[in-house]
Amino acid sequence: MRALWRFPLAPAIEVAGWFSCKRAKSEGRPPAPLGARILTNPEHIFRHNMWDHVQWSEQEKEFARQKVTENSREKIPVAEQAKFDIDASKYWDGFYEMHQNKFFKDRSWLFHEFPELLTTETPGCILVPEPGEGQRNGAPTLQQGSGGDGETADFPGKQASFRIFEIGCGAGNSVFPIISSIRGTGSFLYCCDFSPRAVRLVKDHPGYDGSVCHAFVHDIRQGGAVLPFPPRSLDVVLLVFMLSSVHPARVQDVVSRLAHFLKPGGVLLFRDYGRYDLSQLRFKKGRCLSENFYTRGDGTCVYFFTKDEIHELFKSAGLEEIQNLEDRRLQVNRGKKVVMRRVWMQGKFRKPCPSP
Numbered sequence: 460m461r462a463l464w465r466f467p468l469a470p471a472i473e474v475a476g477w478f479s480c481k482r483a484k485s486e487g488r489p490p491a492p493l494g495a496r497i498l499t500n501p502e503h504i505f506r507h508n509m510w511d512h513v514q515w516s517e518q519e520k521e522f523a524r525q526k527v528t529e530n531s532r533e534k535i536p537v538a539e540q541a542k543f544d545i546d547a548s549k550y551w552d553g554f555y556e557m558h559q560n561k562f563f564k565d566r567s568w569l570f571h572e573f574p575e576l577l578t579t580e581t582p583g584c585i586l587v588p589e590p591g592e593g594q595r596n597g598a599p600t601l602q603q604g605s606g607g608d609g610e611t612a613d614f615p616g617k618q619a620s621f622r623i624f625e626i627g628c629g630a631g632n633s634v635f636p637i638i639s640s641i642r643g644t645g646s647f648l649y650c651c652d653f654s655p656r657a658v659r660l661v662k663d664h665p666g667y668d669g670s671v672c673h674a675f676v677h678d679i680r681q682g683g684a685v686l687p688f689p690p691r692s693l694d695v696v697l698l699v700f701m702l703s704s705v706h707p708a709r710v711q712d713v714v715s716r717l718a719h720f721l722k723p724g725g726v727l728l729f730r731d732y733g734r735y736d737l738s739q740l741r742f743k744k745g746r747c748l749s750e751n752f753y754t755r756g757d758g759t760c761v762y763f764f765t766k767d768e769i770h771e772l773f774k775s776a777g778l779e780e781i782q783n784l785e786d787r788r789l790q791v792n793r794g795k796k797v798v799m800r801r802v803w804m805q806g807k808f809r810k811p812c813p814s815p
């Protein structure tokens with residue numbers, strides 16, 4: 460039987476986990492831009508499947524806090540925790556073996572919220588090559604991490620005028636909308652996932668186009684590993700529901716590493732789970748690894764961020780905040796007449812230009 464939760468101040472509305480699977484499938488938002496749908500009359504709630512900028516009452520906040528206190532009281536013993544980090548790629552690979560490309564939906568909101576993906580040049584910074592650097596197509600050709608010859612080395616997308624890198628691309632729900640939009644624009648997309656099955660799904664998809672995209676298997680936690688482009692060569696780094704999978708103790712390293720690959724003036728675009736999202740409240744006791752970090756039944760992990768944490772994370776990586784918002788909304792199943800409170804974080808952070 461599905462679990463129905465009634466939030467204290469919403470007596471007419473059942474707030475439900477209507478999904479039969481272990482996680483909320485619909486991570487994202489509808490095509491209407493954020494802020495376009497504000498619920499002013501509660502009687503209109505079933506007119507749309509999503510409402511923006513929902514205020515929570517004190518009672519609702521307290522309800523959420525209590526749920527989280529309850530489900531995180533019992534932590535998984537430390538001795539059993541390491542496997543969720545060490546074998547993270549195996550757990551995600553198992554996920555893609557099970558669900559193939561059927562789980563996540565295409566990110567239809569992507570270009571509404573992140574029009575930066577459709578830009579074809581990064582404005583702003585005048586790059587002065589450092590000693591030993593060349594410069595071609597807006598990208599300083601630095602030496603690669605392994606000591607490769609940055610000046611002469613070839614790399615996929617070298618001729619591109621604009622380079623995007625999506626980390627944790629999964630089955631390609633952002634990749635394929637991006638590929639369709641960048642053909643013929645001079646832009647190039649790199650995408651990686653540490654699940655070999657996910658990358659296989661992307662490469663075998665009929666929409667995959669090697670002339671504008673390079674998909675590869677890579678664990679972004681591995682600091683020393685070589686990426687197929689030089690440092691300071693990316694215009695956009697894209698993280699869609701990916702950072703939450705990384706152990707909180709490793710997140711800062713990951714973000715700092717990504718910042719290193721951005722061009723000055725380049726932007727990092729981020730969307731992920733927020734604190735007290737429905738999917739956090741739905742965790743049962745015994746799934747908590749540490750505060751706000753849980754493992755699901757299939758071994759994959761998820762963290763729930765706050766605005767302050769996001770701010771600190773990207774600031775510590777040397778990035779300037781352009782946007783950092785907590786996207787609180789009501790997700791409505793009009794057929795079943797149930798409403799869910801979702802919390803997603805959305806951010807944009809720019810790598811500053813070097814001072815003249």
Ligand SMILES: C[S@@+](CC[C@H](N)C(=O)[O-])C[C@H]1O[C@@H](n2cnc3c(N)ncnc32)[C@H](O)[C@@H]1O
Pocket residue numbers: 547551552563566626627628629630631632633651652653654657677678679680698699700701704705
């Ligand atoms: C929730 S899924 C999101 C997939 C995709 N971004 C989307 O929006 O549909 C998280 C993805 O991040 C990948 N991932 C998690 N940790 C990773 C890591 N350290 N390096 C590379 N990929 C990782 C997982 O394999 C999974 O495909």
